[in-house]
Amino acid sequence: MTSPAEFYLDEGGDGPPRLVLTGPYLVSTIGFVDRELRKIDVELDEIDLSGVTEIDTVGAWTASQLAEKHSAKVVGASSRAERLIKALGESADSSTVRAPREGVMMRVPRAVGEGVANFGAGVLTLLSFLGEVIAGFGSIIRHPRRFRRKAFVHQLERVGVTSLGIIGLMSFLIGIVVAQQGAVQLQQFGAEIYTINLTGRLTLRELGVLMTAIMVAGRSGSAFAAQIGTMKLTEEVDAMRTIGISPIEALVIPRIMAAVLMMPLLGFYAACMGIIGGAFIASISLDIPFLTFLSRIQEVVPMYDLYVGMVKAPVFGLIVAIAGCYQGMQVSGNSEQVGLRTTKAVVQAIFMVIVLDAFFAVFFTQIGWA
Numbered sequence: 001m002t003s004p005a006e007f008y009l010d011e012g013g014d015g016p017p018r019l020v021l022t023g024p025y026l027v028s029t030i031g032f033v034d035r036e037l038r039k040i041d042v043e044l045d046e047i048d049l050s051g052v053t054e055i056d057t058v059g060a061w062t063a064s065q066l067a068e069k070h071s072a073k074v075v076g077a078s079s080r081a082e083r084l085i086k087a088l089g090e091s092a093d094s095s096t097v098r099a100p101r102e103g104v105m106m107r108v109p110r111a112v113g114e115g116v117a118n119f120g121a122g123v124l125t126l127l128s129f130l131g132e133v134i135a136g137f138g139s140i141i142r143h144p145r146r147f148r149r150k151a152f153v154h155q156l157e158r159v160g161v162t163s164l165g166i167i168g169l170m171s172f173l174i175g176i177v178v179a180q181q182g183a184v185q186l187q188q189f190g191a192e193i194y195t196i197n198l199t200g201r202l203t204l205r206e207l208g209v210l211m212t213a214i215m216v217a218g219r220s221g222s223a224f225a226a227q228i229g230t231m232k233l234t235e236e237v238d239a240m241r242t243i244g245i246s247p248i249e250a251l252v253i254p255r256i257m258a259a260v261l262m263m264p265l266l267g268f269y270a271a272c273m274g275i276i277g278g279a280f281i282a283s284i285s286l287d288i289p290f291l292t293f294l295s296r297i298q299e300v301v302p303m304y305d306l307y308v309g310m311v312k313a314p315v316f317g318l319i320v321a322i323a324g325c326y327q328g329m330q331v332s333g334n335s336e337q338v339g340l341r342t343t344k345a346v347v348q349a350i351f352m353v354i355v356l357d358a359f360f361a362v363f364f365t366q367i368g369w370a
Helices: 034-038 057-070 079-091 104-142 149-159 161-189 192-233 236-242 247-285 290-300 303-329 336-366
Strands: 006-010 018-025 046-055 073-075
Touching (some): 018 057, 046 057, 046 079, 149 161, 149 192, 161 192, 161 247, 192 247, 192 290, 192 303, 192 336, 236 247, 247 290, 247 303, 303 336
Parallel strands (some): 046 073
Antiparallel strands (some): 006 018
């Protein structure tokens, strides 16, 4: 077994002590004394290497660093140690290494230009994708046998049936929150009975469909992007094209149709659960009977509020499905892209849903459905 490196302080003289290094100062042995050498805080006169039996670059670097730190001179070094210490001194470079960087007047225009160019390329890619989807629908209309019925039914289950639980619970709790907070504010004016109006109209017109779209975007839109993106990485999409199967017809169209068809049903279901949640909290905190709350909903909520929600629902479903499928088809390179594209799909879908909801609010107000 190789003996470890050692050292001791020789304080025999009148001046500062000498540091005497003994044993092999190699990369495999110096670890035993490195921490102790760093703790030396006294001024040294010399660093004696005459007792060093073997030395490599790491040992020479340790000796030179100690000499520089304590302003000491190295003595007793062998010819090998002298060569290594000299080589280390010649290779030392104290200059600051910095990556070249352009000035602000060049960086900012360049970044803006790259952003505009990337945006334009993204718009063209999206338009190309939409063109492929439209062409795929046209091909299925001409050749109905090519429609993937089993894939469509499977996506109906994934988008709709399996999400009933989370959407129902979320909508029920939102109905409770809207009714409770609305009642607190309306009680100040003695108008708590209008909590029914507030809950019914807000749930049917806005919150039911909007929150459902956000949930579907986070749940199904992300799944679309991850599933298709993984198939792109494993070259399953390329294999489908090789054997004459259109990925748009087999993967994208069933998902889009399932989202468009299920969103109105899920939106109506969410609105009903929200109203039930409002009726539940009203029966507890406002002493409004549960059935009275429900029957009053039919009187105070105009039918066009339901129409507003049902018109928005398929558009939201289309946006969510297209965002998820488009981002999934853009995956390339490595598995990190799957996560990035999935995140983009959810963010873009929710953003576009909220923007379109604002446009719908203005539009329906202008046509008298306020």
